[in-house]
Amino acid sequence: MEFLYYMGDVFTPINFGLLLLGTIGGLILGATPGLSPTMTVALMIPFTFKLEPQQGLILLGAAYTSTVAGGAVSAILLKIPGAPANIATTLDGHTMAQKGEGAKALQISFIASAIGGLFGVFLLIFLTPVLATWALAFGPSELFWLAILGVTVIGTLDSSSVVKGLLSGCIGLWLATIGFDDIMGAQRFIFHSSVSGGINVIPALIGLFAIPQVIAMFAKGRSNVDAEIIVVQRHPIGAAFREVFSRKRALAIGTAVGSIIGLIPGVGGQIAGLVAYDQSKKMSPESAKFGTGHPEGVIAAESANNAMVGPSLVPLLTLSIPGSPTAAVLLGGLLIHGIFPGPALFTQYPEVVWPFINSMLVGQILMCVFGLLIAGWAANVARVPRAVMAAVVLGLAVFGSYSVGHSMGDVYVMAALGLAMYFLERFGFSAAPLVLGLILGPIAEANFMQGAMIANATIGQMAYFFTGWLNWLLILIVLASIGYSIWMELLQRRYTTKEDAQA
Amino acid sequence: MKKWIAGAALALTAMTGTAMADGHGDYPERPVMLMVSYGAGGATDFQARIVTMTAGNEDALNMPIAILNKSGAGGRVGWNWLAGAEADGYTLGAYNVPHFIAQSIEGGVDYSTDSFEPIANWGADPAVFVVGADSEFNSMDDVIAYATANPGGLTFSGAGLFVGHHIAALQLEKAAGVELAYIPNNAGGAGAMRAVIAGEVLGGVNNLSDAFRAREAGTVKILGVFDLERNSFIDDVPTLIEQGYDIDNASVNYRGVMVPAGTDQAIIDHLAAVVPTMFENGRVASRMAAGGSPMHIMNRAEVQEMWAQRQVTLEALLADL
Numbered sequence: 081m082e083f084l085y086y087m088g089d090v091f092t093p094i095n096f097g098l099l100l101l102g103t104i105g106g107l108i109l110g111a112t113p114g115l116s117p118t119m120t121v122a123l124m125i126p127f128t129f130k131l132e133p134q135q136g137l138i139l140l141g142a143a144y145t146s147t148v149a150g151g152a153v154s155a156i157l158l159k160i161p162g163a164p165a166n167i168a169t170t171l172d173g174h175t176m177a178q179k180g181e182g183a184k185a186l187q188i189s190f191i192a193s194a195i196g197g198l199f200g201v202f203l204l205i206f207l208t209p210v211l212a213t214w215a216l217a218f219g220p221s222e223l224f225w226l227a228i229l230g231v232t233v234i235g236t237l238d239s240s241s242v243v244k245g246l247l248s249g250c251i252g253l254w255l256a257t258i259g260f261d262d263i264m265g266a267q268r269f270i271f272h273s274s275v276s277g278g279i280n281v282i283p284a285l286i287g288l289f290a291i292p293q294v295i296a297m298f299a300k301g302r303s304n305v306d307a308e309i310i311v312v313q314r315h316p317i318g319a320a321f322r323e324v325f326s327r328k329r330a331l332a333i334g335t336a337v338g339s340i341i342g343l344i345p346g347v348g349g350q351i352a353g354l355v356a357y358d359q360s361k362k363m364s365p366e367s368a369k370f371g372t373g374h375p376e377g378v379i380a381a382e383s384a385n386n387a388m389v390g391p392s393l394v395p396l397l398t399l400s401i402p403g404s405p406t407a408a409v410l411l412g413g414l415l416i417h418g419i420f421p422g423p424a425l426f427t428q429y430p431e432v433v434w435p436f437i438n439s440m441l442v443g444q445i446l447m448c449v450f451g452l453l454i455a456g457w458a459a460n461v462a463r464v465p466r467a468v469m470a471a472v473v474l475g476l477a478v479f480g481s482y483s484v485g486h487s488m489g490d491v492y493v494m495a496a497l498g499l500a501m502y503f504l505e506r507f508g509f510s511a512a513p514l515v516l517g518l519i520l521g522p523i524a525e526a527n528f529m530q531g532a533m534i535a536n537a538t539i540g541q542m543a544y545f546f547t548g549w550l551n552w553l554l555i556l557i558v559l560a561s562i563g564y565s566i567w568m569e570l571l572q573r574r575y576t577t578k579e580d581a582q583a
Numbered sequence: 584m585k586k587w588i589a590g591a592a593l594a595l596t597a598m599t600g601t602a603m604a605d606g607h608g609d610y611p612e613r614p615v616m617l618m619v620s621y622g623a624g625g626a627t628d629f630q631a632r633i634v635t636m637t638a639g640n641e642d643a644l645n646m647p648i649a650i651l652n653k654s655g656a657g658g659r660v661g662w663n664w665l666a667g668a669e670a671d672g673y674t675l676g677a678y679n680v681p682h683f684i685a686q687s688i689e690g691g692v693d694y695s696t697d698s699f700e701p702i703a704n705w706g707a708d709p710a711v712f713v714v715g716a717d718s719e720f721n722s723m724d725d726v727i728a729y730a731t732a733n734p735g736g737l738t739f740s741g742a743g744l745f746v747g748h749h750i751a752a753l754q755l756e757k758a759a760g761v762e763l764a765y766i767p768n769n770a771g772g773a774g775a776m777r778a779v780i781a782g783e784v785l786g787g788v789n790n791l792s793d794a795f796r797a798r799e800a801g802t803v804k805i806l807g808v809f810d811l812e813r814n815s816f817i818d819d820v821p822t823l824i825e826q827g828y829d830i831d832n833a834s835v836n837y838r839g840v841m842v843p844a845g846t847d848q849a850i851i852d853h854l855a856a857v858v859p860t861m862f863e864n865g866r867v868a869s870r871m872a873a874g875g876s877p878m879h880i881m882n883r884a885e886v887q888e889m890w891a892q893r894q895v896t897l898e899a900l901l902a903d904l
Binding site: 265487533 | 622629654656659743769770773776777799802873
């Protein structure tokens with residue numbers, strides 16, 4: 081309960097001002113395409129040079145919290161996921177916005193974010209020692225199986241057919257091999273200097289999601305502009321709360337998956353949203369509605385990616401190992417003030433750590449309040465005429481891809497992938513499985529290589545990858561996931577044949 | 584505040600790609616960019632941000648330095664980019680020795696030591712050998728005894744191939760005359776340290792600065808320093824030489840500033856005179872010490888000599904691979 085003792089520190093005028101600044105700044109930067117949470121926090125670090133450690137960390141904590149949720153804004157309104165965490169949000173969120181339910185989508189996404197986020201930070205407060213062991217439990221073999229588990233999701237994610245989903249996944253896995261490989265440094269498929277460093281995930285995300293939609297908007301031209309103006313529905317905030325709380329299953333799955341997976345160093349943040357989305361789809365009686373603008377999709381994805389915020393800091397605060405790129409940036413923010421994270425942190429610098437954690441708690445609530453305030457207004461983006469909208473999204477896509485590494489190469493990658501995705505979409509392929517392949521490829525490969533090297537030096541590969549309860553648990557979940565997909569596919573086929581027979 | 588406006592101005596000029604006409608007389612006339620070939624939050628990035636924070640002072644460059652991260656492939660992406668960047672004096676880069684020299688010897692990149700002109704060195708982060716806090720190993724002799732009994736069975740992690748940690752591993756293998764199992768980690772030094780703490784590997788080579796922090800946190804023991812002398816941060820830890828292994832400082836991670844070859848000599852001379860004094864600033868030193876980052880300031884001539892030495896040592900070491 082020590083955190084309550086330091087709660088007052090968050091509400092001193094200066095600290096609270098910084099908290100507001102961090103929250104609003106985080107929301108705006110998070111909503112800007114191309115600025116991932118890591119970049120946003122890195123941009124804020126120089127501001128903390130001149131601040132007291134406590135104040136600096138409050139600013140960073142608030143910014144980290146709100147930037148993750150801010151990514152949902154561009155995902156929902158523009159179909160540009162700001163970071164891998166927001167991919168799953170686009171699937172139903174953007175469809176809702178197109179139907180004129182943008183306000184509702186934003187409102188439930190902020191509420192779900194705040195609930196997931198609060199849960200995650202409470203885990204950080206109360207269960208840190210337990211979670212630290214869990215973060216260490218994932219070695220190369222476990223991470224390899226986890227990545228394979230992610231691959232099994234590919235077939236069922238947002239696709240008309242399992243085969244097409246798997247094919248898009250394979251394209252993603254291939255794209256992931258471009259560049260220098262992570263372990264041996266071998267060069268693969270470097271056919272142009274733009275891809276010498278491999279395909280950067282953020283430009284790829286922007287291209288794959290935003291560009292096909294831009295082309296489609298341009299392709300429709302100016303034909304019957306008046307006929308298609310979307311009526312943006314107003315949505316009372318109270319109704320949004322009722323909506324979120326009536327969909328307890330999606331909320332619970334999102335929060336649980338986000339906090340468990342978010343804890344795994346290096347992997348969690350990127351796939352938590354997608355895994356949570358897929359799980360709630362599989363467990364929902366209305367699974368057919370996912371992908372067509374179903375609120376549960378948004379709730380699961382957003383509660384998962386914010387639930388991850390708290391637990392993702394556990395390895396940093398307890399073991400002094402940054403578990404994610406954002407945690408690495410926060411480590412820099414601590415070191416610059418001479419504060420070394422580790423078990424002693426909570427006894428040596430309680431006046432810094434607890435306000436930092438509290439700032440994430442209060443930040444979640446402030447983020448939700450601001451988000452709800454702007455939701456109704458921001459949803460009007462859907463009313464912007466198509467031609468203007470296409471130009472704006474295209475501009476943001478170019479800006480976002482360029483800003484990742486100040487490199488035109490990333491812009492070319494974004495444009496090429498986007499153009500290719502436009503044609504793929506016309507044949508029923510979709511972007512989400514492709515991106516998942518792109519993210520999981522390197523994780524599976526690097527961990528297999530490392531595991532194999534350790535295994536060859538010690539107990540042999542079979543023994544290494546197939547012993548330990550966690551390995552077996554993951555293998556069983558992989559088998560269950562594959563079995564479920566096959567069963568659903570067979571079930572669907574039977575229905576189709578019946579209908580065919582009747583016709 | 585001025586710094587931020589200037590930084591924004593730099594971002595704008597970079598975006599629109601407008602090159603200004605330069606007369607070298609008043610160099611620098613606009614903010615200068617320093618490319619860091621590792622991501623935000625890494626040790627090189629963290630230190631580069633600290634050592635350049637006083638660049639805007641009148642006794643330094645009188646213009647701020649903006650950091651540009653171009654990460655990927657163990658630094659190869661950034662250095663490839665810098666080798667082909669415009670040599671106008673406004674594009675600087677951070678180097679990591681032995682990384683970029685080892686990579687150029689390995690091949691497959693567009694740069695070598697001839698592609699860049701060193702300006703000054705700010706830091707030297709020696710590699711150290713770490714084991715988990717509860718490990719049975721208490722000295723390098725224990726480690727080598729285990730490796731001798733289990734040839735190729737001593738697993739130990741490091742940040743990747745052709746970086747300082749890998750060089751240290753090769754030197755250890757050669758000096759002790761045993762076969763070891765070096766496991767390069769895909770998540771860099773932090774990932775390699777995690778593998779040691781979690782007990783996935785029996786030991787690891789890691790940065791002194793990170794190992795020092797981990798030891799403060801009580802998660803590792805440090806058994807040896809891969810340098811010629813002990814380090815003031817951990818002066819109780821003996822060097823490898825003291826423990827009877829003939830290993831020099833070839834793996835020490837030197838960090839500093841360089842420019843692409845072809846940059847005007849007047850600009851190089853100006854930078855070579857000003858940048859070391861910028862590193863010597865008291866505020867820089869106190870921040871670096873607080874973060875546990877060892878400083879080692881060297882001028883241009885000293886760095887040129889160090890690069891040439893490393894080129895020879897690394898060519899010999901990597902020839903056996």
